[in-house]
Amino acid sequence: MNECHDLKYISKNKKQGLRVIALAGNPNVGKTTIFNGLTGLRQHVGNWPGVTVEKKEGILKYHDKEFLVIDLPGTYSLTASSIDELIARNFLLGSNADVVVDIVDSSSLMRNLFLTMEIFEMGIKNVIIALNKIDIAKKRGISFDVKKMEKVIGVPVIPTNAKSGEGVEELKAMISGMAEGKATTNPITPIYDEPIEQEIGHISGVLSETPLAQWYNVRWLAIKLLTRDQEVIKLVLNYLGPKKMDEILIHISELERYYKHPLDIVIANQKYEFIDKLMHQFVIHFGEVHETFSDCMDKILTHPLYGIFTLLGVFYLLFKFVFTIGTPLQEFLDNTFVSFGQLIAPHIGNETLRGLIVNGIIGGVGSVLSFFPLVFLLFVAMSILEDSGYMARAATVMEKIMRIFGLPGKSFIPMVLAFGCNVPAIMSTRTLEDERDRILTMLVNPLVPCSARMVVITFLTGVFFSKHKALVAVGIYAISLFLALLSALILGKFVIKGEESPFVMELPEYAIPSWKIALIHSWERSKEFLRKAGTVILFGSIAIWYLSSYPQAMGSGLSYAEKLGKVFEPFTMLMGLDWKAAVSLIFGIIAKENVIATYGVIYGIGENEEALIMLMRVAMTSLQAFVLALVTTLYIPCIATIGAIRAEGGNKWATVAVIYNLLLSSIIGVLVYNIGLFLGL
């Protein structure tokens, strides 16, 4: 391990030989729109290494030159308090960027320049400020002297309106020029009160004598030490040793006593005052705060009663849109792959090869691709809700309810989507800013029954509880939802450490979403799903094909799958389920609706539904059927869902999800079966 890179993130992109342009800025400043304006369709969505934070990269072409544009996570500041901020900060510290474009919202300049000052304090000089949303500022009566602003701030300032494309060409020209070293800048940095400056001077002096001075701006390290930044304290401790570090910490405590406040507040206060003074030099009109139409809308949309009704309506329409278009497409793709398999099967002489290709590979690829329309459409719908500004209101209105279970309001969205399909639901967790919230939401998500499990639940309840089928089905839904929320509470307390995030949410201006941007994003994200989840699903279906065809096909009682079922039988019998159920559950991992179809294969009656109903009624009691439906709902998520969790949260959390669901379903299954027996059901 190289200690000097403790905080720095060194991008691999350096090796590609392209000059790197990083976009920094607060959330909701139009960063994504600028990114699209700079890169057009030449972009790619991925994750930052090791974390579930989305990373967008694209190529900017300007005349005959190409640049790599990296969109840093949108952050308000550069502290060590969230993963997003750490990613942005470590990236900037690593001097990965030849040019940093700091995108600021000109209608809310004071707060936006806070981040700008933090970037300047790091010692980064190649910065361009994109003064975005210039149209909204104008509407609010705010106006600037841009030339003066450049002089005061010390870096080039380009007014832009990313939505209309205004200023984007000028921005490209400036980026290209600066990347080639044609611009000289002199960024201004805040000056603090005398006692703080003295301490910064003292600490900087001490740090200058360490190797840290070669790698970091010592003034930045000193300021971060004063705010008790945990990451910086750890770093500096390595070089100074505990004794000198203690001395510094004692100084800091004295200063905190002097100000009667923690220094992060004092420094933030003085930084804002400094920014205020700067602004008075170049802002011509500041504008006034008036209640707007959007404020009136917010009062209704965040109201606990009207807001929730609106929310239900919006999500009803969302599902209607997605499933009306998506389901026929899904079925079409599914059928196409089945026919394709049947078509080419006779042409493959070798029996093993035929099975592998037709059932394993084509079946696997088919089930991945048949998810694509649903995933894509849900992303389109979500992206439109996000861009319109409604999502922040939806999250706000659900905050109180979700918080009871230790989840933030925003996690409501993935939970609702899960009723349709868990795959896009899990992928939508990336809109949660907090790592803890994201993982927690992802882990409990599979417990919300998706539409495939609805098929199993309605079939079994229909066959065994004709009179009370609706009631029993609702009961199964209620149990699994209850377990999902309870799990959130328990996992949040014991498994996923971390403080609950405090509730502060920006309510961005309502806007008319752009179809083009929604489509580009959704396409990129769904492609990523195919790439990442696809491999898991493919290998899964090849494994299942192998188990069900060797050494003899299913139905003979000799296949590995059936043998495996018999191995598990002593265990599943604890919940009253025999080997047939065990085999069905194994196949259900591919797709939960397989649980019923597998019975047909075992009995050798194919898809003859009437015969199947007859046989099943003989084979199991209604208590056993209830347990089977419940366990199908709760056990291991289907392969596509596991793939999605792996894509978003990595192998570790995918494993945790599988084990947790398996444990939970076993406990519940055994419990329900034995209570049922005891009650004489």
Add this chain to the structure above:
Amino acid sequence: MVILMYVRLSQMREGERGTVVDVRGGHRARQRLLGMGIAPGTKIVVIKTGFPGPYIIALGSTRLALGRGIAERIIVRREQ
């Protein structure tokens, strides 16, 4: 009736203006508020109070929704 100059944000009425003087609470919550622009010295307008639902405040043209817990921790000097 005595009108207090310094109040918690949670005690302010709709339409009232003021300047933030202090932000209390744990390190993490504080960091988040400071970065979002709620720091001593910033001017705010109360757009909506917390009954019912969340607080909404304006900082320039930015709107922030806050939970009650957070609104209790922000100390504001009222503008007369």
